[in-house]
Structure formats: C-alpha cells, structure tokens
Amino acid sequence: MDAHYRCPACLRADLAYSYDAPEYRTGNQFKLYECPLCGLGVTKPDITSEALGAYYADQYYGSRKGAMGGLINYLWMRKVMRAWARPPGRLLDVGCGNGSFLKAAAALGWDVYGTERAQGAHLSPDIAARICRDELPNCPFTEASFDVITSWHSFEHLQDPERYLKRIAELLREDGMLVIEVPNYRSWQARLFTADWLHLDVPRHLFHFSPESLRAMLERNGFAVQRISYGNAIYDMFGLLQSFLNAVTSEKNIVFDLVNGKARHRTISLFDWVLTILFFIPAGVLAGILWLGERVSRSTGTITLFATLKKQGTEGVL
Numbered sequence: 001m002d003a004h005y006r007c008p009a010c011l012r013a014d015l016a017y018s019y020d021a022p023e024y025r026t027g028n029q030f031k032l033y034e035c036p037l038c039g040l041g042v043t044k045p046d047i048t049s050e051a052l053g054a055y056y057a058d059q060y061y062g063s064r065k066g067a068m069g070g071l072i073n074y075l076w077m078r079k080v081m082r083a084w085a086r087p088p089g090r091l092l093d094v095g096c097g098n099g100s101f102l103k104a105a106a107a108l109g110w111d112v113y114g115t116e117r118a119q120g121a122h123l124s125p126d127i128a129a130r131i132c133r134d135e136l137p138n139c140p141f142t143e144a145s146f147d148v149i150t151s152w153h154s155f156e157h158l159q160d161p162e163r164y165l166k167r168i169a170e171l172l173r174e175d176g177m178l179v180i181e182v183p184n185y186r187s188w189q190a191r192l193f194t195a196d197w198l199h200l201d202v203p204r205h206l207f208h209f210s211p212e213s214l215r216a217m218l219e220r221n222g223f224a225v226q227r228i229s230y231g232n233a234i235y236d237m238f239g240l241l242q243s244f245l246n247a248v249t250s251e252k253n254i255v256f257d258l259v260n261g262k263a264r265h266r267t268i269s270l271f272d273w274v275l276t277i278l279f280f281i282p283a284g285v286l287a288g289i290l291w292l293g294e295r296v297s298r299s300t301g302t303i304t305l306f307a308t309l310k311k312q313g314t315e316g317v318l
C-alpha cells in the first residue's frame with residue numbers, strides 16, 4: 001500500500017516512491033520519495049524527534065578541525081563576502097555546529113550569533129555565549145536585526161524547514177541576505193549512487209533539495225532567490241570519492257568517519273580496509289573526472305542559494 005504525500009516544496013504533485021536506503025551504522029531501512037516536478041526528495045517514514053535524536057549520537061559531530069575544517073570555513077566565508085560586498089555586520093548562522101565558522105566570521109569583523117540544538121555539538125567556550133542551544137523559532141533574537149543569515153548543510157536536517165524560513169524572514173533586516181547551502185539531490189552523484197551516496201545520510205537528512213525545490217520553498221515563504229551557486233569543492237569531491245568506495249565495501253562511509261575521527265567507534269572488517277586502500281586512488285581519479293563534469297553541467301553535489309526578502313507590494317506577483 002502506497003501512501004500519497006503532496007510535495008511540501010512545490011505543492012504541485014504527489015511524491016513517488018524512489019528507492020530504499022539504510023542508515024549506514026545501524027542498517028535501519030528508510031524509503032526515499034521524490035517529487036516528479038521539482039525533484040525534492042523526502043525520507044520516509046516520518047520519524048519522531050525522540051527517535052531522530054538517537055541517530056545523532058555524540059560522535060555524529062566528529063572532530064573536523066584542522067586544515068579541512070579551516071578550508072571549508074574559508075570557502076563559506078568567501079561565498080558570503082562575494083555576495084554581500086558591504087562592510088561586515090550582524091551575522092546569524094543557523095545550525096552552527098561547533099561554531100568554527102562563526103569564529104572565522106568574527107575574525108573578519110562580523111558580529112556573530114548562532115543556533116545549535118544538537119547537544120552533541122561541542123562548542124568552544126569563547127563562542128558558546130553567542131549560541132542559542134534550541135530550535136531557531138524558540139531563540140530570543142531581535143526581529144529585523146540581522147544583515148546576513150547563513151545555514152550550511154542544516155536545512156536538510158530540519159523536520160519543519162518552512163517554520164525556520166518564516167522565522168528567518170522576521171529576523172532578517174529589510175536589505176539583508178539569506179545564504180543556504182545544502183546537498184543537491186539533482187546532482188550527478190546523487191543520481192549515480194542513490195543509497196550509496198555519502199550526502200544522502202538518512203534519516204538525519206529528512207529533505208533532499210534540488211535547486212528548484214529549495215527555490216520554490218523560499219519563494220513561498222517571503223524570499224526572492226537572487227542567485228544559485230553550484231559546488232563546494234570539499235563536499236563535492238569527498239561525496240564522489242566516498243560514494244565510489246561505498247559501492248565496493250560492505251561497511252559504508254569508512255574514509256569519511258576516519259577523517260572525522262569517528263572510525264574508532266565502528267567495527268570495520270579487514271577486508272573492507274583492504275578494499276578501501278586498493279580502490280582509493282582509482283576512486284579519487286574517477287571522482288576528479290566526475291567532479292569536472294558536475295561543475296560544467298551545474299549538477300554539483302552541493303548548491304548554495306542566495307536570497308533576499310521579497311519587497312513589500314510584490315507579494316504574490318510571479
């Protein structure tokens with residue numbers, strides 16, 4: 001028996017069953033549904049907040065510090081600065097993790113604030129006072145007070161992203177900018193690897209956005225999308241490399257967990273380690289080739305949408 005779910009992004013079609021995918025550590029199975037029109041993917045069945053919390057074990061937020069974390073923060077900050085082109089102001093990062101991006105922004109003169117509801121995210125003491133440990137709509141921020149609101153790889157985790165967008169529209173200044181980066185469900189890597197795709201990450205990722213579906217959701221909640229940027233070199237390359245390796249090993253996301261300091265919490269067979277080492281270079285070469293193809297065809301593993309508030313009086317005009 002197939003339930004009918006109306007697409008929550010474009011509201012124009014029913015979602016269709018696409019494929020099954022397991023959570024990579026427990027093996028628990030989930031189903032992917034997809035909108036035939038806007039390309040939104042949705043993880044089913046719906047899961048309670050409590051059950052979902054169990055999938056955010058302490059080790060979910062690994063120890064991505066050092067060079068890799070620094071490079072990712074640099075790429076994100078560069079995206080903000082290029083799009084903003086004004087002096088630094090007040091910045092809010094929704095789902096800020098350990099707050100390292102906020103620290104990078106503060107070093108450049110931004111007045112930074114963040115939200116992070118996951119208790120497993122370990123904040124450094126010098127930034128903790130600026131971070132609200134709750135859902136964004138429950139945080140006591142002043143309305144129309146932020147110049148820039150960013151959200152890096154968080155919207156796909158939200159149970160009710162529209163509730164967040166409505167609150168962001170209230171918190172943003174009239175001439176402010178919203179920047180949302182998410183994995184791209186219409187990327188080559190998502191299409192090619194399906195259940196083996198690193199950035200599918202069910203059930204932590206509840207919504208799998210395409211450019212069209214995130215645009216539709218933003219526009220229905222008071223935003224005008226100004227630009228879509230395709231690609232985040234680190235996320236995209238790593239997504240391709242790890243997904244290739246996932247296609248040959250029985251345990252998934254081995255290199256990813258190794259890089260994030262999480263592999264020690266898992267039991268990985270010697271055979272899987274051997275396969276990982278044998279296929280690492282070929283997978284890296286293939287990943288490089290596909291990455292170029294993704295960039296040229298604007299089908300990258302990551303998308304970044306830059307949006308402003310719809311001007312008063314243009315409400316409902318398309």
Ligand SMILES: [Zn+2]
Pocket residue numbers: 007008009010011012013035036037038039040213
């Ligand atoms: Zn849709």
